[in-house]
Structure formats: structure tokens, C-alpha cells
Amino acid sequence: MTKKTVLFVASEGLPFIKTGGLADVIGSLPKELVHQGLDVRVVLPLYLKMAINNHDDFDYMASFDVRAGDIQTMANVYSQVVDGVTFYFIEHRQYFEREELYGYDDDAMRFGFFQHATCRLLEALNFFPDVIHSHDWHAAAIPFLCRTFYSYRDEFRSIKHVFTIHNLAFQGIFNERYLWSALGMDHGYYRDGTARFYDDCISFMKLGILYADKVTTVSETYAQEILTEEFGENMQHVLELRRHDLLGIVNGIDYDTWNSKNDHYLVKNYDLASISDKKANKLALQAQFGLPQDENVILVGIVSRLTWQKGFYLMTEVLSHLLQAHVQFVILGNGEEDIENAFHHFKSAYPEKFAFYRGYNEPLAHQIYAASDLFLMPSMFEPCGISQLISMHYGTLPLVRETGGLRDTVRPYHMESKEGTGFSFGGKDAFSMKQVYDLALETYYERPDDWQKLVEQAMNLDVSWTASANRYIHLYQEITQ
Structure with missing residues (x-):
């Protein structure tokens, strides 16, 4: 049977560039699909950080014109193969070599160009995949463009499309003039409602939802x-x-990157058979942050963007109560100023219980997952979440709000049956979170056998990409038959 060809198109992806969970998916799902026998390639913009750190390792592929609407320019394309996955990088210094990835006034033009350049790349390489798998709003218009702007070629019309929504809160909403300027499409698609979203606006994401063969979320x-x-x-x-x-197809994690047994960032590696070695990582993290070294105190970890969406206003409401117990917190993240300020306050008020590192630090993230006993994720909404999967794989029990992927992946502790892989609460209020937090601490200190059983069940859970990749393969086969 001919090997299925799938092209992933996304705005970020590991191991090259990351701002959020999308990059983790792009870095790990294609690799698993290749492992299962598909020909998978990925297209990314070539950002400033990549130009500085990676450009010398890239191979030049092609240069070509990109002409659509007000976009009249050239694109250069480079490539590199990583773990069997061919990555293509679209270079345009004016559009992409900037300090940040997103948040600019010309984002419509930048990602309009990116999507047209992706289509032109297929022509330049004479590579027309069976499926284009587009991710989030930055690539959402590709199914629409293939079936309209590029429909003069049978090859474009025959491509099937999967569009994945990683976070519906970001939809690529722009003034309707960008239908022509950024996408090169006739205003009629606005007048008939196809592209229209709100008054005087279009949505890139809406085009992906309407024109893809299948729409998935995480x-x-x-x-x-x-x-x-x-x-x-x-x-x-x-x-x-x-x-x-x-x-919905739930995300997984890359066991090559996230594995307590061989994670080189840890002070001491461990697995379920050597779970007692996990405490060495706790003691090291406590020492690193100047917290009292105590292997028996419950250590609560957080690695997150500090935003309303992630539920941290709930936490700040009751943090004074949470810190009255025999407990330590270690937090890694940055985000909204009010939350950061609150954490700085508690860091000063409770120096022996509360540690806060503002920013992101990859080695430290690994160390927190390994050192913590409890991992807090009180998200107001969470399409999937990866942190709870990592924490369970590292034997750190997640405490989550029952929403989105958190509800799908964390089985709450049942005191009678001893079932579960963590703790969860359903309410949207701080009191609901406090109640389940108190239950977690009670279990840790008063029912250590129950806690250990939960750790075993969490670490035995398969949170790899294998099962989810199989579902994507089935989906690709279904739409290409």
C-alpha cells in the first residue's frame, strides 16, 4: 500500500520554536506518525530565534514569488530532517524575524503570506500530500485557499484537509479588508457570510472550520x-x-523528552520501581530555592502561564489559607501582572513555604515535575493540557478543575475504591478548589498508602502519543478513501 503523505502546517513547533502547547504537539505527533509508517512533513515560519540558532543547519530548498492581494514578495524555503520528519521553514525576514511570534498589527498579512507561501511551496517541490493538517488560526485558511484561489490545479482540489483547534479563544479576527489584502480573495466571500465574523471582520479560523473535511480539537x-x-x-x-x-482526540506527550527514568535535567532518575529516588529531586529543588529541606512535606508545583484562563485568580483568593498547612509551593511562570504581583507578595510573606520563579526555564520545569508531590492546574477552561500528563508520568498527582482535557485525562481519587490518578473539582469558585486541596493534603498525610496507590496508577497510565496517533491515522484513511 502506498505510504500516506501528510503535511502539518503550524505557526510553531519543537524542537525549533515554542510559546505554548501547540509546539509540543507539532514536535511529537508527526514523529509518532512517522514511526507508524506515514510520510509526515511540517511547515513552519522561520522566526528570528531560529535564524540565529538553527539557520546554519538548514538546507536551502527553493525560492519563489508569493502574489496574492497586497502580498507581492518572495519566499525562501529551507529544510531539515528531525526524527524522520521533514521540516520546511518559510523565510521572510520582514514578516518573521522579530522578537515575538505574534501580537503585531500586521499579523493578518504575516500569516496570510505564510499560508500562500505554503501552497506555493507545494508547487515548487511538486509535492502534493494526501492530507494537509492545519493547526489553529495561523494556518486555518489553507483548506479555503486550496479550494478557491488554487483550484486551477487538480492537485490542490484533490488534497483532503484536517483542521485542529488548539485554543478557540484565538481565532484570527481581522478587518474585512484583509480578505483581499492578506488572502487575495474576492469581497464576495464576505458579503455572502462565508468569511464574515462580527461586523466588518473576517475570521481565519472560521474558514478552516467551514472548508476542512474534518475539524478536530484536542x-x-x-x-x-x-x-x-x-x-x-x-x-x-x-x-x-x-x-x-x-x-476530539486527546494530546499525548513525547516519552523521549518527558521520562523520569532518563531525564537528564533531574538530580536523580527514577521510575515506579525506584519511586523512593523521587525524593532526591525534592530535596535538591528545596535547596535551590532556599526552602527548608524536608522530604516529608508535601510540595505543590506549578508550571504555567499565569492567566485568568489558567485559574490562578481562584488560587490567589485562598492562597493565605492554602499556606497555613504544612506545605511548600514552587511556581514557574509569568503572565498577568496582578497574579505575578500576588505571587511576589506571598514569596515575601512566606519565604519558607513559597517560591516563585518569574519566566520560563526548561530545566527547572523538568525539575518541578519530578520534585513535586502535587501539581496544581485549576484552569477555567483547558482544551487539552499537557502538564497534567507530564506530572502523572512523573508520579506527581495533578489537582485539576474538571474541564476540557483535564476532565478527560485525570481520574479523581475515590476514597472507597482507591481508584484515581489525581484530584479534581467541578466548581468555578475558590471554595471548591480549597475543598479538594484539603482532601489532597489529608490523603498525603493521613492515608499514605492511598497516595502511593494513586501514584502507581498515574505512572502506569499510557499518556504517550501512540493511541491518539492511531486515531489520526484512522481519520486520514477515512477522508482519503
């Missing part, structure tokens, strides 16, 4: 949540049109 619960007014971000009525083509 957990089964989130796929249902986004059909509701509460989680739908004003896109629920559009998604309702595609309800029968919408499905």
Missing part, C-alpha cells in the same frame, strides 16, 4: 464544550454546522 470534552455559549467564543453556531465532522 480532547473529547472540549469538542463538546465549544458547541456551547459558555465555551464557544461566539463560534459555536459555526461549529454546530460541522457537528458531525467535529471530534
